Every structure is written in C-alpha cells, then in structure tokens.
Amino acid sequence: MEQDERSRHGSSFGSVAGVYAEHRPDYAQTAVRWALELAPGLRVLDLGAGTGKLTATLVSAGADVVVVEPDTAMLAELRRALPDIHALQGGAEAIPLPDASVDAVVAGNAMHWFDMAAAGPEISRVLAPGGILVGLWNVLDDRLEWVAGLARVSGTAVIGPRDTPTGWRAETADIHVPKTGSPAWFDSPERAEFPHEQCRTADSLVATLATRAGVLVMPEQERRSTLGRIRAYLSSRPETTDGEFTLPMRTCVLRLRRR
Template sequence: MEQDARVRLASSFGAAAPAYAEHRPDYAPEAVRWALAPAPGLRVLDLGAGTGKLTGTLVALGAEVNAVEPDPAMLAELRRAWPAVRALPGSAEAIPLPDASVDAVLAGNAMHWFDMAVAGPEIARVLVPGGILAGLWNVVDDRVDWIAGLERVSGSAAIGARDTFSSWRGATAGLHLPRTGVPARFGLPEQAEFPHGQRRTADSLVATLATRAGVLVMPGQQRRALLDRIRAFLASTPETADEFTLPLLTGVLRVRQL
C-alpha cells in the first residue's frame, strides 16, 4: 500500500470514534494471555489503542497499562471508558515513554498501520531486554457458510485479507518487519488464534462494518450502496434474522525482542 493511502486509511477512524467504541469487539482473553505469556512482567503498552478495546482486557488481566493513541477523538473515547488508565497522545513512530519502561507492547488491530522502519526501533527502545511485541486481530470465521457469503457481498473494503480466518496469518506474518531492508529487531514470529464471539443483530453488524477504514473513506453514495447490500444479505440469511453470535477468532502475532 502506498504511504499516502495508508495514512488516509489510518486517519479515518476519528470521524467514527463513538461508533467504533460502541460496535467494535473486544479481544479474547485467552489470546491476550498467550500474547503476554513470555513477557518478563506485566507493564504493558497498548500501542495504537484506539477507543480502548484491548485496554479493557489488559486491565482485567491485571496489567499495568499505558495506552498510546494518535487520534484525539479515539483517545477521548478511551479516556471516557478507562479513566484510571494512563492514556497518552502519541504514535508507534514517536512513543512518549522512557527507554526500557515496558515488558510488552501489544497492538489491537493496529500494527498494520505502523511504519516499522521507524516504529520498530521505537518499540525496541521502550521494551526491556527480551520484551514482547504482539499484534492482535479479530477475524471472522469464514469456515462458516454465511460468513463466507457475507465476505463475498461485502468486498475487501469491509472484510479484507487480515479480517478472515483463512487469510489472516499470511497477511500479518511479516508485519513486525520494516518495509525496507533495515535489519530485523525481533525474533521469529509465532502465530495462534483463539475462539471469540460477539452478540450482534443485523443492524449492529452493519454498523460494525461501517467502522472499517476502507468503508469510512468511501464516497457517501458508494458507502451507502455497500451497506445496503450487506443489510439486504443479512435480511435474507436465516442465521442473522434475530440476535446472533458473530463467529470470530482473535489472531495473535507474537515476537520477542532480540
């Protein structure tokens, strides 16, 4: 993805911050435990923290959390949801923390936006020796027939390569590496996924998909047409006629600092 397009997509969420906070899922606790399992301690940086979807799970697990988020509207939602958490403006490329101050850096649905040529050294700087970097993604289980149908109707703007069980590993395996030839600062990646789910209605699932970056940047008429197609598909699908559990998995990419 070209830099200008990546920046445009990454900066699209602030306009939908309240909807993001309301509709995006949290992360499977077992996935977060696995991400943290080799970390030297529980001082954790939630990087690109958004509205605090991962922050809440980290707090529940007893971590000492610093949350860093570049978008003011998203950061405001995070502070509203988790007022006791230290939440700071900043980015993966400019982390407002001291050297060797955290045991783990976790990023929920965010690592794909990082410029790792710059963010890699910054993450390594704030980690203690042997610290953990982990990216987490909530992905839909496209082994379920109606989810596969939803993927076809939605297109890549709403359900992209990182968003499905069948493709998330390939799409994220190298995201800890810079896009240029800078030497790697992290060891070999490990990946795992953990069952998850979210209670939804057809309307709330449409609202969830409307918070995807590819949908947020669409021209208004095109966005409305896409969401209308998704809504019509869900109305015609027996599994989504009433309240239902959206079949998700939380996928984790974990690496240790060299």
Template sequence: MLSSSFGAAATAYAEHRPDYARAAVWWARELAPGPRVLDLGAGTGKMSATLVASGADVVAVEPDLAMLAELHRALPSVRALSGSAEAIPLPDASVDAVLAGNALHWFDMAVAGPEIARVLAPGGILAGLWNVLDDRIDWVADLERVSGSAAIGPRDTLSSWRTATADLLVPSTGLVAHFGPAEQAEFAHGQGRTADSLVATLATRAGMLVMSDPDREAALGRIRAFLGSRPETARGEFTVPMLTGVLRARRR
C-alpha cells in the same frame, strides 16, 4: 488516508467494534518479563480494558485525539497518552510488553520497530492482535463476498490473516536486529450482534469510512439485504463467529 479515518467514527467504533479474546491477550503477553504493558495504537481502549481486567499495569498510546477522548471516557483510570508507534512518549526499557490491537499493519515498521524495541525491556514481547471472521462458516464466507474488500479486507478473515500479517516482522523491516522469530496463533472468539448492529460494525471499517456517502450507503444496503435473507442472521441476536489472531516476537 485510511489510518487516520477512524476519528470521525470514534463513538461508533467504541460501541460496535469487538473486544479481544482473553486467551489471545494472555498468550500475547505470557512470556513478558513483567506486568507493564503498552497498548500501542490503543484506539478507544478495547485492548486496554482486557489488559486491565487481567491485572496488567497498562499505559495506552493513541495518535487520534477523538479516539483518545473515547478511551479516557471509558477507562479514566488508565494512563493514556497522545503519541504514535513511530514516536512513543515513554522512556527506554519502560514496558515489558507492547500489544497492538488491529493496528500493527498501520505502523511504519522501519521506524516503529526500533522505537518499540527502545521502550521494551530486554526479553520483552511485541504482539499484534487482529479479530478475524471465521470464514469456514458458510454464511460468513458469503457475507465476505457480498460486502467487498472495503468492509472485509485481507486481514479480516481466518483464511487470509496469517498470510497478510506474517511479513510484518520479517528481516527486511530491519527488525531482525531487535526481535527473534515471530509466532502466530488463533483463539476462538465471538461477538453478539443483530443484523443492524453488524451493519454498524462493518461501517466502522477504514475502507468504508473513506467511501463517498452514496457508495457507502449502497454497500451497506447490500450487506443489510444479505443479512435479512439468511436464517442465521435475519431475526434477533446471533453470534458472529470470530477468532483473535496473534503475531508475537520477543525482544533480543
């Protein structure tokens, strides 16, 4: 299952996946009635680290024990619990915001939506955040074509993420009883990479992790050859142009 594939690459995920634009994290929680924030599907703590730096009172919940171990190692002061979006180990109305970094699309929102509403205080905020590649840049658009959907999927580029995420909080999920209309916004971001480290980053994508070893190595070889052929990426460190996209809604 794609959503359970990350644990096998927890160390690489912690090393190579980007953090989230600070402005995006701030916008995601700026309407929250207080400082208590749940990082749901927290992974190795990429979001939690930014939240701690912003002064939030953070609790993290993550179902994969290998990812949770990396979070404990990186952020020993953060309260981190084993649990899932469908069964959150927190009391009713115990947080002011629930943020999910590159995770909301994995949740069974018919179950997770009411559960998130349960732990949120009235007026609290639910927000999903995604780091997306800026495919308005020519070499990034070419990289997407070379990489294939296993490495760069429908929520991974600016041109597709709004459409791919807009329906996650629609009335058909039953969330209309709990949350108001959703808003979307994007915030400029970037990640310093080399060709080798960008290949390593793309290797942590769920679609890549579930490939057979020969297919994965072939795909990574194509990506490595492409990066070596482009003047923007062939030598030394470069900035991967990205944005952090946010989908947020307020609890009724």
C-alpha cells in the same frame, strides 16, 4: 497499500469514535493470556489503543497498562471509558515513553497501520530486554458458509484479505521488524489463533462494518450502497434475519520477542 493511502485509512476512525467504541468487539482473553504470559504487574504499552477495546482486557487480566493513541477523538472515548488509565497522545513512530520502560508492546487491530521502518526502532527502544511485541487481530471465521457469503457480498474494501484466518496468515507471513541497532533484533514471529464471538443483530453488525476504514473513506453514495447490500444479505439469511445471533470470530496473535 502505499504509505499515503495507509495514513488516510488509518486516520479515518476518529470521525466515528463513539460508534467504534459501542460496536467494535473486545479480544479473546485466552489470546491475551497466551500472548503476554501474564505475570502480576507486567508493564504493558497498548500502542494505537483506539477507544480501549484491548486496554480493558489487559487491565482485567492484571497488567499495568499505559496507552498511546494518535487520534484525539478516539483517545477521548478511551479516557471516558477508562479514566484511571495513563493515556498519552502519540504514534508508533514516535512513542512518548522512556527507553526500556515496558515489558510488552501490544497493538489490537492496529499494527498494519504502523510504518514499521520507523515504528520498529521505537518499539525496540521502549521495550526492556527480553520484552515482547504482540499484534492481535479480530477476524471473521469464514468456515461458516453464511460468514463466507457475508465477506463476498461486502467486498474487499469492507472485509479485506486480512479479515479472515487464511488471509491473516498470508498477510502476516512476511512481516518484517527491521534491525534497530546491534544487538536489538526481534526473534522469528510466533502465531496462534483463538475462538472468539460477539453477540450481534443485523443492525449492529452493519453499524460495526460501517466503522471499517475501507467504508469510512468511501464516497457517500458508494458507502450507502455497500451498507445497503450488506443489510439486504443479512435479511436474506436465516442465521441473521431475526433478532440476535452470534458472530463467529477468531482472535489471531502474532508475537515477537526482543533479543
């Protein structure tokens, strides 16, 4: 995805901030614990924090959290839900924090929106030596046939290559965090995946998918057609046609350590 297109997609969420806060999933606590090797008082920056889905998990795990989010509407939802959190407006490419001020930088379903040529030096700057950079992604577990069918029916604009475990592994295989000034390199990335799930209904799953960037930037007629096709599919499947069901996911983690 070209930078202009990435920016257009990445800035689309504010228009549905309230729906995003209501329907997007949290993150597997086992994934967060593995990613951060949590110790009491660990200083964590939640970068591109959105409405605070990951922030809440970090706080419950005992981390000392500050958040940075560029979108004013998303930030307002976060402040409403988590009023005690130190929340700043800003982006990954210009982080409003001092040098070496955090032990970890985490990004929940956000790192793919960063311009890493600019964000890499900034992340390295705010990390203390030996600190870690962590990306977490919630992806659909398409080992189940009905979930694989959902991905096919939805199309790649809704459920893209990165949104399933196999695709996520391929998409992050060559992730590059540039050199940020000798000797500030990140070590080779480590990866892990953890089971996760979300209780959904057909209506709430459609509402969740409607907050995907690929849907938000669609022309209105195409968006209605796409969501209608997804709704019809869910109505046709015995797993999802009636009442609540469990949406199987995995929280995938990429961890890099600052040298």
